[in-house]
Amino acid sequence: MPDFTFRLNATDGLARQGEVTTAHGVIRTPAFMPVGTQAAIKGVHFSAVRAAGADIVLGNTYHLMLRPGAERIARLGGLHTFMNWPHPILTDSGGFQVMSLSELRKLDEKGVTFRSHIDGTMVALSPERSVEVQNLLGSDIVMQLDECIRLPAPREEIERAMRLSLRWAERCKRAFEGAAPGRALFGIVQGGDDDALRVESAKALVDVGFPGYAIGGLAVGEPQAVMLHVIEVTAPVLPADKPRYLMGVGTPDDLLEAVARGVDMFDCVMPTRDGRHARAWTRHGPVNVRNARHAEDPRPLDEESPCEAARIHSRAYLHHLTRADEILGQMLLSEINLAYYQHLMQGMRAAIAEGRFAAFRDATRAAWARGDIPARD
């Protein structure tokens, strides 16, 4: 089994191109991780997720621990076997969804107790239990339990949550000791939109020492400028030889701008969620397929897409499927979006490797700014 390693192949400005090696294979960075909330990428076969270019997918600890249960998945051979995805998997800690999905939660130094949204039972999640659950799932990249708070928030509240997350980081590290080779635990920088708290959090985590670092607590409704500023403040504090993961982000433009600031990994439900709501992403920017202008348009969404579904189906057909609420419409658009996201990452990786990231970023943004191809007369 290979050790967990990160190799930086090239840098271009602050943008980085590298490779994370895990027990289940290599992740080319910058990497986008499709989200498989409940051991499934919504509406897309894993074979298509892989074919689109994904090296790694994300699983949600909160959902999986409640249903079907981490112990059950472990008895069934772990999450890779369970969902037939033999490639790398990252699992989150469960903390974010405890905050956003469950009622009646009680948070203290020890951890968080919440009521399951599925069957109403009370469930406890501590740093140690979060690591245990992720170990049971067998994920390649395990995330520390942290406390995410919504922005804006008072500084004292941000600081309290950040310090609690730091203490939980140390407990997670102890709990993760002795894990099999090829797996890694990432620490998560918190600190809201406060520069000093972000720097303090990042430095303290680096002192504890992790094989990778995430920037958490973003993608919670703040403006893009705030998010990019937090990256600019945080990334320089993180070691150059470890991967950096921006959690829950984002739009294609977010990815481009975050990579330009030194981020290596991303996850977001946007490509599949948008796909279920008739929104397609292409090199021309977002396209609302339900819009009447597509109703009789025989042209594909993007004739130059590497994704067959974006090339062979007419806009009129995709429009019809979404209007008729056909599952196939959700399936095709989710696949098209995942493929576009991966295509964008591949473009960034190649551009960084060849020292032309700035030009790639400009050209990509210019194509988005020109917008979708005009409707036919």
Add this chain to the structure above:
Amino acid sequence: MPDFTFRLNATDGLARQGEVTTAHGVIRTPAFMPVGTQAAIKGVHFSAVRAAGADIVLGNTYHLMLRPGAERIARLGGLHTFMNWPHPILTDSGGFQVMSLSELRKLDEKGVTFRSHIDGTMVALSPERSVEVQNLLGSDIVMQLDECIRLPAPREEIERAMRLSLRWAERCKRAFEGAAPGRALFGIVQGGDDDALRVESAKALVDVGFPGYAIGGLAVGEPQAVMLHVIEVTAPVLPADKPRYLMGVGTPDDLLEAVARGVDMFDCVMPTRDGRHARAWTRHGPVNVRNARHAEDPRPLDEESPCEAARIHSRAYLHHLTRADEILGQMLLSEINLAYYQHLMQGMRAAIAEGRFAAFRDATRAAWARGDIPARD
């Protein structure tokens, strides 16, 4: 363009194995046609429909004429191009769904007028318009407009509808004159559960003359024995050198028994509808994947299935997906069911060709009767 032809390759008892040649390719019979109601097979990519072994799919005229509209599909190149299925397509006449889905319908000699369930507009469907719509769609096999009534019904009502359907059959034949080669119009035998009316209907249709004949008005809730009796009464009246299509049928057992009585073609929503409701079909019979006994079963649904999804995913995973309401569960089970249906048809075709249909039928039914593999201890 080849002419529309039917070639009988082999018979075994009353069971027949043949080939229907159409403008868009050959249909091996006995054939099962997956139903693509709204220009999509629910939850299954057309590539998987094809890979499962389908030679032909069915489109619903009622749905397609209302949305996106037959004229629009024609402007977009026809239904084959519209939905990216370059193989044979059969379309129904729209009549059955007018009866089952629309309110405020008025039926007279001329045709039927109904209120669209989509936008409330009043729509007229005559024999001539039904053929025109199916011509616009470009289907390879066009069905006459008929009047379907629910059983049980008074004999006078069955007779009235049967005679009306006969007059409409003649009008459809005139309307279809001059169609491009490789396409065909099928007449539909009506007459409910009345032997004399069925025979009269079949004889009269044969006198009019069609390149294929359907048995309609079944699969409307009658016992299987009634359905099989109607086939036994009707099939001998139909010419041996034309394909026979039993509309809207059925379960795997219905298919086996109908083929044993001389039927060549079938369509049914069951494989995909069941797939969306956690019901899988395998050589062991129906399996309810939601059942708790599968929750921790690492075994596949059927390790000998030609369908990868039935072999590589555990019962526990499929169970989880259906419990978690994941689209992927509907997708996988629909594909598994379509594949089983096609596998069954392939088995019947091979058995008839080799003169061992009775043994195949017995062995298949015996395997179903033994039921699903037992739960693990």
